[in-house]
Amino acid sequence: MENKELLKQRVEELAGRVNGEVEEILGTLILKVQAPYVTETLTAVKSFDDVPCDFLHDLAGLDLVDHLEVVYQLTSLNGPQHLRVKAIVDRENPVVDSVTRIWQGADYLEREAYDMFGIQFKGHPNLKRIYMWDDFEGYPLRKDYETEPIEIRNLVRQRIDGE
């Protein structure tokens, strides 16, 4: 419990500096910041005194219809602390700093978020699609992405079978 209190204190201190909001859902602290503060926030989080959240566990995109979010799940290999940092990204112009300089392991995760949500990570060494092919259009995990209706797919299949 002591660990958690300490982490909460550090996160609240940091939130004041980076204009962030702190909330707690199901036992996990969440720090929400605007996209320009990401590098500053994560650098500070990585080197918290006593409770460093220095292991990037996951990085994922999230579509909340009016804006996008990049969600960082941070833990540590040396303690029970865990923290979720969310960067609020504009939907029309989704640009956020890449964290590959802080954690090399963010490379593929950022490429995936770019592939699925179209989030541009500034400073990423090789920002290309990772799952979809290069000339694929659209970003599949966005809520406004239209999947092909099953009727059309069946029609194509019939035509191929008929020949």
Added chain:
Amino acid sequence: MSIDKTEELVLNMGPQHPSMHGLFRMIVHLEGETVTEIEPKIGYLHRGIEKLAESRTYTQFIPYTDRLDYLASPHNNWAYVQTVEKLMGVEIPERAEYLRVIFGELARIASHQVMIASTALDIAGWTAWGYAFRDRERILDMYEMTAGSRLTVNCMRIGGMSAEPPAEFWPALESFLDDTPEMLEEYYGIFFGNEIAQGRLKNVGIMPKELAENLSITGPVLRASGVQYDVRKAYPYSIYDRFDFDVPVRYGCDSYDRTIIRMDEIKESVKIIRQAIRDIPEGPIMAKVPKVIKPPVGEVYHRVENPKGELGFYIVSDGSTKPARVRIRPGTFVNLQMLPIVAKGWKIQDVVAIFATLDAVLGEVDK
């Protein structure tokens, strides 16, 4: 006569890798036989499972998780149903917890047997492959007795287990556990003790501890680089805090340690299953959960120690019967990032060995 510079050769490997990892393609840049650059190309098995989740109910999504890491499917079920249970605040019966541990650890043994087999196969040791697969069949038989299928088991439900194992399950499990020391001795004799295998794996593909931590590597690959970290110990989920087991760790950081650490883990899994059989109580295997699963508005991130790395599920619920977002954090997808960095400077045949020791299953990598 000395040759100052060899012309660069670009070699395409895959997308049909000649063993059982799945559709993986890499473009290897070579100078003579030495690798200068590797570009892994993935996505040949991409099915859009995260997108599919958004149009299915919470219960309908369980079978899709089987198709992630199909060599350890009970573990994927477990990670997913536990995440939903955490979101809903469901307590599940004791007996179901113990059964989940037994199935999870059986899956770990089966997955590690495939890993040992496929590593042997990748460096052309055909015989060891047969030994490990013969023993894995017995675990698949136990799956079949309980759930009816052998690979994509789908044995867990939100709130418990799908079925009680039949009477013949328990003697089969006991006899399997009794035979494991002999199995491990056989694997050692035919594969790990073999001079060629040691020559191909020892001191090949060194990944130092700092690099592994910075690359977000998890699972046995991290532990073979000298980090003693296991979610089961560090952040115990389910009932893992009740069992007495060790976290194996090796300090060689090379391909050999990444492979042989799975042998140590099989031993620990056997220990856990034995304790689970001893302590398992009688009782129901399903909690009382509503027919229609409707978690409250909220979000949760949950991670478990999959045999190949840490598997994380991040679920965002908007209060309806379908999840707003299901994010899957596959362990091997993140672990795969070490390949281009670690394999640089090694010979082309070492690349195959290094890739094998990652134990990547492309079903999980590509989602």
